[in-house]
Amino acid sequence: MKSNLLLHTCGDRKTVGRVHSVFARGFNIEFPTQLLYVGGDDAPLSAFGLALPVARLRELLAGVRVGDLVVLKAQQLFIYGHDAVMSIDLAELPTVDLSVPAVACGIDAIAASEVYRQLDALGLERSIGLKVGHGFSDADREHLALLCEADKADFAANSRVVAYFAGRGQGLTPSGDDLLLGFTFALMLFGRYADWNRAVAAGVTPKTTTAISVAYVQAMLMGYVAEHLAALAALIDGGDARAVRQCVDAVTQFGHTSGVDTLFGFFLGLKFLTRSF
Structure with missing residues (x-):
């Protein structure tokens, strides 16, 4: 394949x-x-x-x-x-076909979806790579709040958030990159916030992080994601609890913490969308 x-x-x-x-x-x-x-x-x-x-x-x-x-x-x-x-x-x-799937779910229906409910119940923030060994720092919390609350049409604020998370953490795809990827993927599903995408493209580069992270982000901004992420996104439109659970489990098993980091970013993106509706 x-x-x-x-x-x-x-x-x-x-x-x-x-x-x-x-x-x-x-x-x-x-x-x-x-x-x-x-x-x-x-x-x-x-x-x-x-x-x-x-x-x-x-x-x-x-x-x-x-x-x-x-x-x-x-x-x-x-x-x-x-x-x-x-x-x-x-x-x-x-x-x-690994194109970012089209979803029929409206932003007003995100919080009622099985995907959102299960991600919310997992408490993903307890297991993400940024916390390993030390927990969230004050700077982590400040920039997570900015990620979730700042106007995504504000390119300066976007750039500040991306610059903080890009390359942050250890591994072939640092946790901060995975978080940005998941968050951006959620926004892309609903076709919004081109200014945010522009900041991600400018901030996640070979100068700021690993070549593998850059490849994943560039592919996503071109409209392509890994198979397990495409499958999870498709379930927003009405996946049953068992199918969602199996898909979420498959994503969490990816890498050391990459899957959890990506899911956490994805959940924060969905949460941001429900708040901005």
Whole structure:
């Protein structure tokens, strides 16, 4: 499987990149304008990713190293490993639509949705990465309040919030980035606040945070999100309690705290929308 975002970023022109990072269950390839994540089909599909059968992924992981040359040409991905040249035929992979879904739910109905009720009941703020080991600082609380209450047409206030959270925390996708991603995704679902999106685009950059965080945020601002987030958003329109619970559980299992951080941001975004209605 592959994200439909790759149809726009992986055309027929020859593109040269490098293996950016390697993990136990996948690896990232960095091209000049886009990151590409190669993972297994036993995990949710990344907004900028492709998913291979697990056995095939293991073969690739055994041969790739950070820095290996990668060439993309005519939908063929060639990875020049230390011992062999490995290839992936992107044309053979079915495409999955990971576009930000359209929701019929009105802002006035958000608080009554099963998604909102379950996120509210979870008490996500107790588990997010920003608090690990120390709890919220006064500055954290000040900027969370600004995130939730400031006018999103105020570009200066938006920029101040984004600058505070971008890159804040540890890991490949710092907690502050995940929070911003979740919050922005909630606003995007309801088609509002272009000035907020503009501040996020200007503030989440390679100078402020990791390449992986930037790739997730850029993909979202282009209109694409990870498979589990798209599924959760679709449930706002009437998912039953069991389906919502399963989806929320799947998101929380993503990364060390990334899933929880993203859900917390998403909940704050929904909360902001209900207050601004």
